[in-house]
Amino acid sequence: MLSPQFLTLLRLLAGVVAIFIVSQLIERLVRVYLQKVFHKSQGQKINSLVSNIIHISVWSIGILILLQILGIPITPILTTLGVGGIAIALALQETLSNIFAGIHIIINRQIKPGDFISLENGQEGCVVDINWRTTNLQTLTDNFIIVSNSILAKSVLTNHRLPTRHIGVRLVIGVSYNSDTGACGACYAAGGALGDAKS
Secondary structure (H helix, E strand, C coil): CCCHHHHHHHHHHHHHHHHHHHHHHHHHHHHHHHHHHHHHHCCCCCCHHHHHHHHHHHHHHHHHHHHHHCCCCCHHHHHHHHHHHHHHHHHCHHHHHHHHHHHHHHHHCCCCCCCEEECCCCCEEEEEEECCCEEEEECCCCCEEEEEHHHHHHCCCEECCCCCCCCCCCCCCCCCCCCCCCCCHHHHHHHHHHHHHHC
């Protein structure tokens, strides 16, 4: 016969394993569902910020349930976390500002991975990822520009993929007065008009 203490230990171990498996399964299901939502609404994969929020939220709930199974009261822990959270929030104001700015950017859907944007300081690039603190832009020369989410949320920028995904490029082409424009009638007429204006 197995002792009651051993049976209790087995039950606790089974509960720990069950919580671990269920938490993994729920995280995967939520991630797959949100991946479909992001792909349908934005045509892009889920970004790092949302992925990390899913991971932390699911496992935090799983740990609280596990503590409850183990007989550890969670009310004092939640109270301590609430009081400590205020101190942490004061110490990490800039980080929290970037996190909430990133969430604001994602919810508004005015900037998303795959968009080509130009910042007010002249820097431009394709949005690669939006994570906890920064948004990563890949330039045309394959370099990365790392911009804080809070700065990006306050900046005046141009999204070249809105309202349509077509990008227009303005080219300024000059023709010298000494060029041979005889190959093109329109160019010849333009050259003649410019010559008259010059004289």
